[in-house]
Amino acid sequence: SMHDGSERLSIKEKIGYGLGDTAANFIFQTMVVFQLSFYTDTFGITAAAAGTLFIVVRAWDAIFDPLMGIIADRTHTRWGKFRPWILWTAVPFGVLGMAAFVTPGFGPSGKLAYAYVTYILLMMVYSANNLPYSALTGVMTGDIADRTSLSSYRFVFAMMAAFVVQGLALPMVRFFGQGNNAKGYQITMGILSTLAVICFFITFLTIRERIQPDPRQKSDIRRDFADLAHNRPWITLFVLTVLIFVAYTMRAGVMVYYFKYYLRREDLFSLFNVFGLVGSVSGILLCKPLSMRYGKREVYGVGLFLTVVFQALFLALPTAPTLAFTVEILRQFSYGTTIPLLWTMMADVADYSEWKTGRRATGIVFSALVFGLKLGLGLGGGLGGWLLSLYGYAPNAVQTAHALVGIRMTASVFSSIPFFLGVVCLFFYEIDSGMNIRMTVELAERRRNYAAQPDVSAGA
Numbered sequence: 001s002m003h004d005g006s007e008r009l010s011i012k013e014k015i016g017y018g019l020g021d022t023a024a025n026f027i028f029q030t031m032v033v034f035q036l037s038f039y040t041d042t043f044g045i046t047a048a049a050a051g052t053l054f055i056v057v058r059a060w061d062a063i064f065d066p067l068m069g070i071i072a073d074r075t076h077t078r079w080g081k082f083r084p085w086i087l088w089t090a091v092p093f094g095v096l097g098m099a100a101f102v103t104p105g106f107g108p109s110g111k112l113a114y115a116y117v118t119y120i121l122l123m124m125v126y127s128a129n130n131l132p133y134s135a136l137t138g139v140m141t142g143d144i145a146d147r148t149s150l151s152s153y154r155f156v157f158a159m160m161a162a163f164v165v166q167g168l169a170l171p172m173v174r175f176f177g178q179g180n181n182a183k184g185y186q187i188t189m190g191i192l193s194t195l196a197v198i199c200f201f202i203t204f205l206t207i208r209e210r211i212q213p214d215p216r217q218k219s220d221i222r223r224d225f226a227d228l229a230h231n232r233p234w235i236t237l238f239v240l241t242v243l244i245f246v247a248y249t250m251r252a253g254v255m256v257y258y259f260k261y262y263l264r265r266e267d268l269f270s271l272f273n274v275f276g277l278v279g280s281v282s283g284i285l286l287c288k289p290l291s292m293r294y295g296k297r298e299v300y301g302v303g304l305f306l307t308v309v310f311q312a313l314f315l316a317l318p319t320a321p322t323l324a325f326t327v328e329i330l331r332q333f334s335y336g337t338t339i340p341l342l343w344t345m346m347a348d349v350a351d352y353s354e355w356k357t358g359r360r361a362t363g364i365v366f367s368a369l370v371f372g373l374k375l376g377l378g379l380g381g382g383l384g385g386w387l388l389s390l391y392g393y394a395p396n397a398v399q400t401a402h403a404l405v406g407i408r409m410t411a412s413v414f415s416s417i418p419f420f421l422g423v424v425c426l427f428f429y430e431i432d433s434g435m436n437i438r439m440t441v442e443l444a445e446r447r448r449n450y451a452a453q454p455d456v457s458a459g460a
Contacts, residue, residue: 007210009141014150016206017140018157020086020133023199025161026192027097028126033166033273036253036381040395042181043103045112047393051385053112057120058378061371065127069367070221072132080209082132082139082363089129090200094193096122101189103182127370129200135366138347139211142447144440147347148288148296151340155284159277165192166273213360214450224361227353228368233431234349238368240425241342244304245376246383247418251311253384254410261399262407263319272325279329283336290337295433296348300341301426306334308419314412343369348431348439355439380418384410 039050077084100118104111137150169188177184228234259269283303291299310331317323350365391406393399399407431439 007141008143009146009150013140013206013208014153015157016203017136017150018153019199019206020203021154021158022161023090023196023203024093024126024130024133025158026165026196026199027093027122027189029162029165030097030101030169030189030192031122032249032252032377033256034169036385037256038101038185039115040385042185043111043115045108045115046389047385047395048389049112050115051382051389053115053119054378054381054385056116057123058375060120061123061127061374061378064124065131065371065374066225066364066367068127068131068370069135069361069363069365070224071363072135073224073361073363074219075132079204080139082136083204083207083209085128085132086200087204089125090197090204092125093129093200094197096125097193097196098186098189101185103185123374127374131363131367131370133203134343134346134369135350135362136207136209137343138350138362138366139209140207142211142351142440142444144436145288145292148291148340148344151344152284152288154343155339156281159281159284162280163274163277166277167270170270211360211447212450213354214358214446217359223359224364227357227359227361228364231349231353231356233345233352233429234365234368236425236429237342237346237349238372240422240429241369241372242376242379243418243422243425244342245373246380247376247415247422249377249380250384250387250410250415250418251380253381254388254407254415257388257393257407258314258411262404263321263324265321268321272321272328275325276328276332279332280336280339283333284339287337287340291341291344296341296345296436297426297429297432300338300345301423303334303337304419304423304426307331307338308416308423310334311416311419312412315408345429345431348436351439351443352431352435355443380415383414387414 036047036050039045039053040047045053072082072085075081075084079087096118100122102118104114106114137147137154140150141147169192172188172191173181173184175184176187255272256266256269259272260266287299310327313327314324317327346366346369350360350362353365354360387406387410388403392403393406394403
């Protein structure tokens with residue numbers, strides 16, 4: 001096959017790739033939607049302690065994620081650089097996904113220690129899995145349309161897991177727990193984690209890596225980081241990633257409380273999420289045609305701005321579930337059009353970096369996304385937990401009027417501010433459609449030249 005990565009991917013390979021995100025999301029979605037309320041209402045630590053836990057773990061991620069990018073870029077196996085990590089991390093990911101939702105019979109300090117250890121290990125294995133997985137978008141194909149298509153497949157498959165988690169997790173917890181939520185969470189996560197491991201194996205078996213760096217490229221970590229420091233699109237996307245996931249997590253983490261204490265219809269929460277996801281998937285499916293026509297940056301800006309508008313509306317909603325459902329479908333549709341773009345744009349930034357410097361460092365470029373995502377998760381979860389305790393939230397009790405205002409503000413205005421800052425961020429992102437096409441053509445040309453040269457590393 002050609003070495004410049006310009007051949008088109010088969011549907012089978014796109015589905016196989018997508019299943020890898022189904023797997024990760026069985027565990028990831030549970031963390032985003034239920035971790036805070038699991039820790040406060042079931043596991044039994046305070047909202048403030050949970051908030052602090054999320055932040056502390058991020059400080060460690062800041063060291064571990066770039067390190068993981070460096071390791072992935074320097075992995076050489078007969079399966080490729082990034083593919084083997086899907087295989088190696090599959091079982092540990094499943095086991096830790098379960099462990100993080102076990103409530104041990106320890107005292108308060110023992111519980112807190114257990115939460116820290118399991119959560120830190122889960123986040124490390126998440127990086128070791130998701131960073132190479134995301135970087136694969138940059139090396140499975142060099143074709144612009146194919147990359148956006150691959151990202152769209154990926155997120156439709158991620159949404160399938162989200163449907164299962166958001167639609168079925170709470171009913172499963174109730175069903176298996178029979179009033180004992182701790183037991184319910186344990187069994188539910190056991191099932192989801194097993195499914196995740198199976199999906200990871202399928203991904204590993206169906207995908208191939210095609211784009212190789214120049215065989216003469218010397219390993220130089222210092223230079224890889226220096227290149228990034230001068231890479232404006234990369235810095236812009238990193239900041240954008242953090243903002244997006246702060247907003248996403250603040251909102252997702254507090255919606256359980258919004259339904260339980262403000263709308264007083266916790267029974268409708270799963271259905272609400274499923275309706276929202278229908279909006280989201282419709283947006284994802286429109287992402288490729290819209291961005292091919294108007295440009296990725298433009299679609300991202302408009303989609304994000306509309307998300308801000310619909311999200312802020314939640315403050316004004318009365319306790320009528322129908323209205324909440326309608327506004328959520330519109331909000332998720334707007335947001336859905338942007339979801340695949342962050343990852344496609346990061347693959348473009350890896351190209352941009354290679355185009356400018358002549359060196360390819362896909363892993364380090366993508367480590368910004370995975371770290372930015374987790375930094376956002378931590379800050380979002382932390383801000384959510386701290387805002388709740390600031391407004392006087394009390395677990396499993398009737399909330400004061402003040403605490404209810406806090407829950408409503410966090411679900412609407414507070415959590416839409418980072419989205420709005422993201423819109424501002426996009427004005428600084430300079431890779432437009434024209435530059436994208438120029439880079440793709442020039443890089444494909446260079447790669448054909450590497451392929452034509454005698455390979456110096458063949459004897460290694």
